Amino acid sequence: MFVQVCLYFYCKCLWRCLKFVVRKLTGRCELQRICYNIKPGASRTMKIETSLRGSKNKLLQTSVSVHPDAIEKTIDDIMELKKINPDINPQLGVSLQACLLQIVGYRNLIAEVEKLRREPYDSENPQHEEMLLKLWKCLKPDCPLEARISKQWCEIGFQGDDPKTDFRGMGLLGLYNLLYFAERDAAVAQQVLSDSLQPKYSQFSKAEWEKKKFDKAIGYSFAIVGINITDLAYNLLVSGALKTHFYNVAPEAPTLSHFQQTFCYLMHEFHKFWIEEDPLDIMEFNRVREKFHKRILKQLQNPDMALCPHFAASESLINM
Known part of the structure; x- marks a missing residue:
């Protein structure tokens, strides 16, 4: 069990180091690479969701559960956190917004369906x-x-x-x-x-x-x-x-x-x-x-x- 835990943290640390190196080489953060390299749809949204949930930053972690009305502000906060200029990268904000609408919407749909099931x-x-x-x-x-x-x-x-x-x-x-x-x-x-x-x-x-x-x-x-x-x-x-x-x-x-x-x-x-x-x-x-x-x-x-x-x-x- 101890060996497995150590292996897990080792792999996690290695993965973060790899992402850091890739960002330095490409000049793009993981969210940018996903939005620019993967077509709209489940592949993109699920990778964005995994990236946000797996982040060590609280803003990114909680962005998948914000109120729909707060999504635009959340996108602005993410862009600022990642030091991404929205004027130079206008499509990124649009893509992230679409993904977050789907992610947050799916979560809210579960709640709506559950309410009907319980009534x-x-x-x-x-x-x-x-x-x-x-x-x-x-x-x-x-x-x-x-x-x-x-x-x-x-x-x-x-x-x-x-x-x-x-x-x-x-x-x-x-x-x-x-x-x-x-x-x-x-x-x-x-x-x-x-x-x-x-x-x-x-x-x-x-x-x-x-x-x-x-x-x-x-x-x-x-x-x-x-x-x-x-x-x-x-x-x-x-x-x-x-x-x-x-x-x-x-x-x-x-x-x-x-x-x-x-x-x-x-x-x-x-x-x-x-x-x-x-x-x-x-x-x-x-x-x-x-x-x-x-x-x-x-x-x-x-x-x-x-x-x-x-x-x-x-x-x-x-x-x-």
Whole structure:
């Protein structure tokens, strides 16, 4: 253990010495080298974030957690600290500002998502009830809900006659995501719902099914899976895995809409993945989900990766 600690500090000291030498040779600090040599996106922002967090200077360390309104002043302070003339290096300030907006925005997004996750569904809250009823209308527009407490809820994948009990794990976040999917991409959400009930010939022609031997493909509970995929998206966010995606698609601070669009993408991709995996029964859900989770994590290890949706709600992400 002692040897490992000594090795760590030795490597850290060596790294700082190397950075000092490089700055003397190039005339540029690490932040300048990153901004000038790496294209905008996740690669640049993540390197800037690592550099700031790893600095021994408190101003640089805390710059990744300032209030969004304080970012401009923070940039000025960093430029002054590094003795960088903004008139000679105007692009540096712009690049650092964009990176800090993403870094601080990601942190704030986690807080916003966590707040929704911790807020329980309250059937006495008119807003919560309105959202739930709207979810039904978006998914089943031609089939009126006969009563608030009804077995009909099972038709869209809830476990019982009152959906409020199914939101316990993810709180309001699960409902927000499901409603976003159903409302913003009604046709796609309705198709996925239909496929989840009768999946056998939904995604492929009969000949393709026979070739792939998907004879035992089964469906799943749409709403319950949506809440479960919400949990997956939440964990990707909190773990930092989604930084790659958001830093590539959001030119400034990622928002709750970005998160919900990512949920839509994950729902769509999981649905295809479920059919391709051809599970024997619903008891294989956890295995399929874990395999899907690993696939997404692997994709996000590519610094150029963006989880580009295949449908309308998130086309704006591709063009940002």
